[in-house]
Amino acid sequence: VRTIDWVDGAIELVDQTLLPDECVMLRIADVDELIGAIRRLAVRGAPALGVAGAMGVALAAATTDDPAEAVTRLRGARPTAVNLAWGVDQAAALLPDREAVLKRALEIRDDDIAACRSMGEYGAALVRGLTGGAANVMTVCNSGGLAAVERGTALGVVQTLHEQGALGEALALETRPLLQGARLTAWELARMGAPHRLVVDAAGPFLLARGHADVVLIGADRIAADGDTANKIGSYALALGARRAGVPFVVVAPETTVDMATPTGADIEIEDRGGAEVVSVRGVRLAPEGTGALNPAFDVTPHDLITAIVTDRRVVRLDRGETLASVPLGPRRVNRPV
Amino acid sequence: VRTIDWVDGAIELVDQTLLPDECVMLRIADVDELIGAIRRLAVRGAPALGVAGAMGVALAAATTDDPAEAVTRLRGARPTAVNLAWGVDQAAALLPDREAVLKRALEIRDDDIAACRSMGEYGAALVRGLTGGAANVMTVCNSGGLAAVERGTALGVVQTLHEQGALGEALALETRPLLQGARLTAWELARMGAPHRLVVDAAGPFLLARGHADVVLIGADRIAADGDTANKIGSYALALGARRAGVPFVVVAPETTVDMATPTGADIEIEDRGGAEVVSVRGVRLAPEGTGALNPAFDVTPHDLITAIVTDRRVVRLDRGETLASVPLGPRRVNRPV
Numbered sequence: 001v002r003t004i005d006w007v008d009g010a011i012e013l014v015d016q017t018l019l020p021d022e023c024v025m026l027r028i029a030d031v032d033e034l035i036g037a038i039r040r041l042a043v044r045g046a047p048a049l050g051v052a053g054a055m056g057v058a059l060a061a062a063t064t065d066d067p068a069e070a071v072t073r074l075r076g077a078r079p080t081a082v083n084l085a086w087g088v089d090q091a092a093a094l095l096p097d098r099e100a101v102l103k104r105a106l107e108i109r110d111d112d113i114a115a116c117r118s119m120g121e122y123g124a125a126l127v128r129g130l131t132g133g134a135a136n137v138m139t140v141c142n143s144g145g146l147a148a149v150e151r152g153t154a155l156g157v158v159q160t161l162h163e164q165g166a167l168g169e170a171l172a173l174e175t176r177p178l179l180q181g182a183r184l185t186a187w188e189l190a191r192m193g194a195p196h197r198l199v200v201d202a203a204g205p206f207l208l209a210r211g212h213a214d215v216v217l218i219g220a221d222r223i224a225a226d227g228d229t230a231n232k233i234g235s236y237a238l239a240l241g242a243r244r245a246g247v248p249f250v251v252v253a254p255e256t257t258v259d260m261a262t263p264t265g266a267d268i269e270i271e272d273r274g275g276a277e278v279v280s281v282r283g284v285r286l287a288p289e290g291t292g293a294l295n296p297a298f299d300v301t302p303h304d305l306i307t308a309i310v311t312d313r314r315v316v317r318l319d320r321g322e323t324l325a326s327v328p329l330g331p332r333r334v335n336r337p338v
Numbered sequence: 339v340r341t342i343d344w345v346d347g348a349i350e351l352v353d354q355t356l357l358p359d360e361c362v363m364l365r366i367a368d369v370d371e372l373i374g375a376i377r378r379l380a381v382r383g384a385p386a387l388g389v390a391g392a393m394g395v396a397l398a399a400a401t402t403d404d405p406a407e408a409v410t411r412l413r414g415a416r417p418t419a420v421n422l423a424w425g426v427d428q429a430a431a432l433l434p435d436r437e438a439v440l441k442r443a444l445e446i447r448d449d450d451i452a453a454c455r456s457m458g459e460y461g462a463a464l465v466r467g468l469t470g471g472a473a474n475v476m477t478v479c480n481s482g483g484l485a486a487v488e489r490g491t492a493l494g495v496v497q498t499l500h501e502q503g504a505l506g507e508a509l510a511l512e513t514r515p516l517l518q519g520a521r522l523t524a525w526e527l528a529r530m531g532a533p534h535r536l537v538v539d540a541a542g543p544f545l546l547a548r549g550h551a552d553v554v555l556i557g558a559d560r561i562a563a564d565g566d567t568a569n570k571i572g573s574y575a576l577a578l579g580a581r582r583a584g585v586p587f588v589v590v591a592p593e594t595t596v597d598m599a600t601p602t603g604a605d606i607e608i609e610d611r612g613g614a615e616v617v618s619v620r621g622v623r624l625a626p627e628g629t630g631a632l633n634p635a636f637d638v639t640p641h642d643l644i645t646a647i648v649t650d651r652r653v654v655r656l657d658r659g660e661t662l663a664s665v666p667l668g669p670r671r672v673n674r675p676v
Contacts, residue, residue: 199632237544300544
């Protein structure tokens with residue numbers, strides 16, 4: 001099943017707020033419904049948001065005579081992930097040609113499927129080279145098929161390692177406040193039959209210090225030109241822990257997440273999602289009534305803490321002095337039969 | 339109200355599993371009840387566990403003819419916090435003299451009250467010297483009155499700073515899995531009228547990088563002879579974040595938490611409390627049925643990441659090359675009127 005697709009003139013997507021309890025497909029025929037679904041994270045993950053953005057323009061083109069206003073609101077529904085704005089821009093450039101807009105949206109969907117397969121290949125080869133055997137992997141949030149269309153980015157690498165018999169165990173950080181690790185990543189790992197355990201976010205750096213993982217693999221919401229990477233809150237703490245423990249820290253994202261127009265991590269807007277998500281979980285209040293909270297949804301990992309950036313077209317070894325500007329794009333890789 | 343006390347021949351303590359929804363006093367007249375209360379964290383916090391340990395021996399002495407077996411079980415109810423074993427040993431050395439045992443337990447209770455007041459003074463003076471103004475403080479877990487008898491250790495320093503008009507804001511990490519920060523620390527900060535906000539654990543290091551706190555203050559469950567400190571899981575990640583951000587990282591604990599018999603952090607047993615606490619919160623399941631979890635309740639912060647250790651008798655500036663062996667004990671300090 002695809003996380004997001006275009007079916008009979010509308011978007012169909014898995015409502016990720018209901019997982020792991022229920023796997024419900026939503027049918028979305030209206031841009032405002034889509035914006036609501038994006039804001040409440042029914043659909044999330046940088047690659048999936050790119051597809052959603054492009055398909056949202058197709059919806060706007062089909063349902064309104066002047067889609068510009070809706071397209072602008074859609075583009076800003078979440079500020080940190082570059083793929084949403086990118087997907088919107090790719091499709092909106094073809095307005096008012098409805099057919100061309102839809103064709104581009106479907107291309108972006110198909111392209112994500114191929115890109116994730118290629119990242120799996122590049123990433124698994126890198127991890128096998130770095131660790132030299134069956135790897136225990138630590139990851140945060142969800143960068144799996146649920147963050148993309150079919151296979152994922154960082155969790156796509158875990159999946160490829162598992163298919164190659166080169167995965168020891170995956171340790172998934174639960175990822176408060178919205179628990180994408182506990183709810184989504186654990187669900188995906190169980191479905192792929194991969195050995196895994198859950199840990200609280202605070203335990204990640206200490207478990208690295210105690211040798212529980214050979215590599216950290218994370219996705220990305222935006223990669224700045226210098227390699228600084230915005231990803232789910234907690235990624236930076238893992239990077240600090242990995243550096244102290246001498247464990248490789250690898251970012252996995254498609255080329256569309258690389259934003260050469262953003263010079264450094266300091267230039268990336270960090271979405272604060274408000275305190276309500278922190279003071280309760282799945283409807284249960286955790287703190288005294290009236291408690292306020294800071295809730296940065298993302299953090300920025302400085303490039304000096306990143307071993308390598310893996311995309312669908314290349315591996316950039318920051319630890320060897322390579323940069324996004326210096327390493328040319330290579331070919332997409334195709335999954336070998338497993 | 340005292341967190342733990344001896345009233346009419348039994349222990350009375352606040353059931354911390356019910357906070358912040360209800361503040362219920364438990365009356366415990368039996369060692370096995372006490373062991374159960376310790377294991378499910380109805381009473382927790384290193385200083386409070388020291389008092390509970392000594393009072394538990396008094397219960398055993400009063401209710402059984404041969405208390406040795408119960409005393410041994412009580413001593414091992416939680417392995418990481420040194421104070422529990424210390425309190426048990428202090429009282430058990432006086433067996434079978436029931437009166438002497440109870441007298442020692444009450445002394446330990448009173449001593450904790452004085453020690454926490456003194457730590458507040460030493461700690462607030464240090465923080466004011468380090469930060470030079472109203473300090474924004476970050477902390478994890480609960481090291482307040484609920485972890486001791488009346489006032490706390492690290493949160494006792496926050497309280498003293500607040501009383502001195504020298505607290506900007508306290509940022510409390512929620513402290514998964516059992517949410518002592520969200521449930522207990524936020525409750526205490528609200529009661530003392532101190533400005534505060536809650537953050538998820540994963541956000542701590544990033545918020546330090548972005549300048550949200552001037553100092554990190556944590557308690558301790560055991561401090562090894564070299565200064566390595568076991569404390570609630572997440573402390574180590576904060577220490578890494580503080581170091582990278584150039585923010586002072588200060589441990590606050592009574593002398594009774596210093597364990598010169600344990601050479602280094604590697605020698606401290608880390609309690610794993612089992613996966614059930616991770617895969618659900620307050621009765622709500624967070625992960626797919628059958629998901630396993632690793633659950634280290636504590637981590638170890640190496641002494642090179644610690645700026646200073648504040649006790650009731652001294653400040654040891656590890657950042658200046660001082661050690662627990664080199665700095666002599668000083669006098670207890672008494673709160674000035676506020």
